[in-house]
Amino acid sequence: MVKTIEWVNGKVRMLDQSRLPVSVSYVTCKDYIKVAEGIKKLWIRGAPAIGIAAAMGVALGAQKIKANNFERFYKALQPVFSAILSTRPTAVNIEWAVNRLKNLLMSNRNLSIPKLKSLLIEEANKILVEDIEINKAIGRWGAQFIKDGDTVITHCNAGSLATGGYGTATAPMRVAVEQGKKIKVIADETRPVLQGARLTAWELMKDGIPVTLITDNSAAALMKRGEINLAIVGTDRTARNGDVANKIGTYSLAILCKEHGIPFYVAAPLSSIDFSIPSGEFIPIEERNGKEVTHISGCRIAPHGVKVRNLAFDVTPAKYVTAIITEKGAFSPKDLHKLQRSNTGLNSIRIKQKGPCRWK
Amino acid sequence: MVKTIEWVNGKVRMLDQSRLPVSVSYVTCKDYIKVAEGIKKLWIRGAPAIGIAAAMGVALGAQKIKANNFERFYKALQPVFSAILSTRPTAVNIEWAVNRLKNLLMSNRNLSIPKLKSLLIEEANKILVEDIEINKAIGRWGAQFIKDGDTVITHCNAGSLATGGYGTATAPMRVAVEQGKKIKVIADETRPVLQGARLTAWELMKDGIPVTLITDNSAAALMKRGEINLAIVGTDRTARNGDVANKIGTYSLAILCKEHGIPFYVAAPLSSIDFSIPSGEFIPIEERNGKEVTHISGCRIAPHGVKVRNLAFDVTPAKYVTAIITEKGAFSPKDLHKLQRSNTGLNSIRIKQKGPCRWK
Numbered sequence: 001m002v003k004t005i006e007w008v009n010g011k012v013r014m015l016d017q018s019r020l021p022v023s024v025s026y027v028t029c030k031d032y033i034k035v036a037e038g039i040k041k042l043w044i045r046g047a048p049a050i051g052i053a054a055a056m057g058v059a060l061g062a063q064k065i066k067a068n069n070f071e072r073f074y075k076a077l078q079p080v081f082s083a084i085l086s087t088r089p090t091a092v093n094i095e096w097a098v099n100r101l102k103n104l105l106m107s108n109r110n111l112s113i114p115k116l117k118s119l120l121i122e123e124a125n126k127i128l129v130e131d132i133e134i135n136k137a138i139g140r141w142g143a144q145f146i147k148d149g150d151t152v153i154t155h156c157n158a159g160s161l162a163t164g165g166y167g168t169a170t171a172p173m174r175v176a177v178e179q180g181k182k183i184k185v186i187a188d189e190t191r192p193v194l195q196g197a198r199l200t201a202w203e204l205m206k207d208g209i210p211v212t213l214i215t216d217n218s219a220a221a222l223m224k225r226g227e228i229n230l231a232i233v234g235t236d237r238t239a240r241n242g243d244v245a246n247k248i249g250t251y252s253l254a255i256l257c258k259e260h261g262i263p264f265y266v267a268a269p270l271s272s273i274d275f276s277i278p279s280g281e282f283i284p285i286e287e288r289n290g291k292e293v294t295h296i297s298g299c300r301i302a303p304h305g306v307k308v309r310n311l312a313f314d315v316t317p318a319k320y321v322t323a324i325i326t327e328k329g330a331f332s333p334k335d336l337h338k339l340q341r342s343n344t345g346l347n348s349i350r351i352k353q354k355g356p357c358r359w360k
Numbered sequence: 361m362v363k364t365i366e367w368v369n370g371k372v373r374m375l376d377q378s379r380l381p382v383s384v385s386y387v388t389c390k391d392y393i394k395v396a397e398g399i400k401k402l403w404i405r406g407a408p409a410i411g412i413a414a415a416m417g418v419a420l421g422a423q424k425i426k427a428n429n430f431e432r433f434y435k436a437l438q439p440v441f442s443a444i445l446s447t448r449p450t451a452v453n454i455e456w457a458v459n460r461l462k463n464l465l466m467s468n469r470n471l472s473i474p475k476l477k478s479l480l481i482e483e484a485n486k487i488l489v490e491d492i493e494i495n496k497a498i499g500r501w502g503a504q505f506i507k508d509g510d511t512v513i514t515h516c517n518a519g520s521l522a523t524g525g526y527g528t529a530t531a532p533m534r535v536a537v538e539q540g541k542k543i544k545v546i547a548d549e550t551r552p553v554l555q556g557a558r559l560t561a562w563e564l565m566k567d568g569i570p571v572t573l574i575t576d577n578s579a580a581a582l583m584k585r586g587e588i589n590l591a592i593v594g595t596d597r598t599a600r601n602g603d604v605a606n607k608i609g610t611y612s613l614a615i616l617c618k619e620h621g622i623p624f625y626v627a628a629p630l631s632s633i634d635f636s637i638p639s640g641e642f643i644p645i646e647e648r649n650g651k652e653v654t655h656i657s658g659c660r661i662a663p664h665g666v667k668v669r670n671l672a673f674d675v676t677p678a679k680y681v682t683a684i685i686t687e688k689g690a691f692s693p694k695d696l697h698k699l700q701r702s703n704t705g706l707n708s709i710r711i712k713q714k715g716p717c718r719w720k
Contacts, residue, residue: 294573
C-alpha cells in the first residue's frame with residue numbers, strides 16, 4: 001500500500017496527490033510552513049490524512065524552537081498551531097490532532113524541552129499508526145453491509161490516500177474482498193478536483209479491486225438500472241446529531257440513494273466526529289477558488305471571467321444516513337451522541353455496540 | 361445571437377462547438393459525410409440543432425446525386441439517409457428531420473430532379489427558420505413560470521447553440537429578461553463534455569444574462585440553501601407518456617428538485633416528442649467513448665486503462681416533471697399524449713391549452 005505521509009529523518013515526506021495519477025512524486029517538508037502549504041494545496045487531503053499531517057506539522061515546527069522553559073516553548077508554538085489550523089476549515093481532524101498535541105504538552109509540562117520535542121514526534125507517529133488500526137476496525141464493522149456480488153458506489157477519495165493507510169470508506173470494501181466476497185466499486189469522478197478519478201480509481205486498480213469510473217451525474221441513471229447496491233463514503237466532519245459534512249456531491253448522492261432505496265453508509269473514525277456541535281449547520285463549509293472549476297490540468301474549460309460557486313463540501317442531514325461506521329461499531333446517526341468522548345480520550349467510551357447489523 | 365448552423369453558397373457552415381469557449385471557429389461542410397462527422401464529433405449538438413444539421417446534410421447529399429428519375433434519385437439518397445440517421449441514436453430530431461424530407465420527396469415525386477434538389481434546400485432552411493419561431497413560442501409559454509428575482513438552474517446546453525437560435529430551455533429565460541424580470545441562471549457544468557461550462561455560460565454571458573457556473577454535484581447544496589427557485593432543461597427525446605430523455609445528469613437534477621420542492625420544467629419543441637413510443641424505456645441511450653471521461657482538453661485525468669461507464673443521456677420519469685413546455689403551450693406530462701400529431705403535420709393539433717399556469 002502506498003505511503004501517504006511519513007516522518008523520515010526529521011522531515012515530513014508526503015505523496016503529492018495533486019499530481020496523481022499522472023506522476024507519483026513526493027514532497028519533503030523541512031518546516032511546518034511547507035506542511036501547511038501541502039494541506040492547503042491538496043498535496044495531501046482527506047480528513048484523517050490531514051489530521052496526521054497537522055500533527056506532523058506541529059511536531060516539525062516544534063523542533064526548531066529555541067526556548068528554555070515550557071511557557072516560552074508553548075508560546076513559540078502558537079504561530080505553528082495557527083498556521084496549521086488555518087489551512088482548511090471543514091475537516092475537524094486538523095483541530096482534533098492539534099488539540100491532542102496541546103493536551104499532551106499540557107500534561108507533560110514538567111518535562112524538558114528536548115523531551116517534549118521527541119514526545120511530539122512520537123505522538124504524531126502514533127496518530128499515523130493508530131489511524132491504520134482504526135481503519136481496519138472500520139473495515140471489519142463495515143464489511144457486514146457488503147454482500148457477495150454487491151456493487152458499492154463511493155464519492156471522492158476516502159481511501160488509503162486519504163488516511164495513514166487502508167482508508168475509511170474503502171476499508172469495508174477491502175475487508176469484504178479479504179473475506180472472499182466478489183465486489184465491484186463505482187467511483188464518482190468527483191468534480192472539481194477529481195479525487196475519484198485520480199485517486200480512488202488509481203488506488204483500487206493498484207490493489208486489484210474492480211473499479212468503474214463515472215461522472216458524478218451518472219449515479220442516478222445506474223441506480224435506476226439496478227446496478228448499485230449500496231454507497232459508502234467518508235466524512236470530513238460529522239456533527240453530534242449524525243449530520244455528515246463530506247466532499248461536495250455527497251448530499252446529492254445520499255438523496256439519490258434514498259430515492260432508489262439504496263443504503264447509504266458513512267465511514268467515520270471518531271476523530272472526524274465533532275461532538276461539540278449539535279448539527280451540521282455549525283460546520284464551516286470551505287469555498288475554494290473558482291479556478292478549480294474553470295480550469296482542468298491548466299486548460300481553461302469555461303469562459304473568461306465567468307462567475308463560479310465552488311463549495312468544497314456539503315452537509316448530508318442524518319436522516320439520509322443508514323449507519324455511521326466507526327472503529328467502535330456501526331451506529332444509527334441518532335445514536336451517535338452516545339459515543340461522545342470524555343475529555344480524557346477515546347478509552348472512555350461507555351456505549352457498547354449491541355449487534356452487528358441493525359440497519360438494512 | 362451566434363449562428364449555430366447555416367446554408368451558405370451550397371455548403372453547410374457550422375460553428376465548431378467542440379472548441380468553445382477557447383476558440384470561435386467554423387467548419388464548412390462540402391458533403392453530407394462531413395455533416396455526419398460534425399454531428400458525431402459534437403461540432404454541432406443539441407437535439408433541435410442536429411435536426412437542422414440532419415436536414416441540411418440530406419439536402420447537401422442530394423445535390424451531388426446524378427439520377428434521371430425519382431426512383432433512382434430516391435434510391436441514391438439511401439446511403440445519405442443512413443449516414444445521417446446513424447450518427448447519434450438518442451435525439452429523435454434527426455429521425456424527425458429525415459422523415460420530414462422523405463415525406464416531402466414522396467409528396468412531390470412528380471417534380472423534376474433539379475426541382476426536388478432545390479426543394480430539399482428550401483425545406484432544410486425552413487426547418488431552421490421555424491425552429492427559431494418555435495423557440496420563441498416556447499419562451500412565451502415558459503416565461504410565466506419565472507418570477508422576478510428567480511434563480512433558474514439548467515443542465516447541459518439547450519440554448520441558442522443547441523438550436524437554430526434562441527434556445528429551448530433558455531427561451532423562457534430570455535423572454536423573462538425581455539419582460540423586465542431580474543433573473544439569475546445557474547449552469548451545471550455538465551460532465552463529461554462540459555456543455556454547461558463551455559456553451560451555456562458562454563452564450564448567456566454574451567447576452568448579458570447573469571450566470572453562475574457550478575459543478576454538477578453542487579446543485580443539491582445550493583437547493584438546500586434556498587438559492588434555486590426552478591429548473592428548466594431541454595430534451596433529446598420525450599416519450600408519449602412524458603418520460604424525458606436528456607443529457608446525463610438531468611434525472612439526478614429532477615430528483616434533487618423533487619426532494620427540495622423545486623419545480624422542474626422541460627422545454628420540448630414538438631419535434632423532440634416521440635409519440636410513437638409509450639415510455640422512456642424505449643428510448644435508445646447512447647454510450648460514448650470512455651475517453652470523454654478520462655481526458656479533458658487532451659489531458660489525462662484518470663489512470664491508464666481504467667474501466668469507464670459513459671452514458672450520454674438518462675431518462676427522467678414523467679412523475680418528476682412539473683410541466684413540459686412546447687410551442688403549443690405548457691402541459692402536464694400526463695396530458696402530453698393529447699398533442700399527438702396526425703400524419704399531416706403540426707397544424708392538425710386539436711388540443712387547446714386551457715390556461716397559462718396550471719402547475720406550480
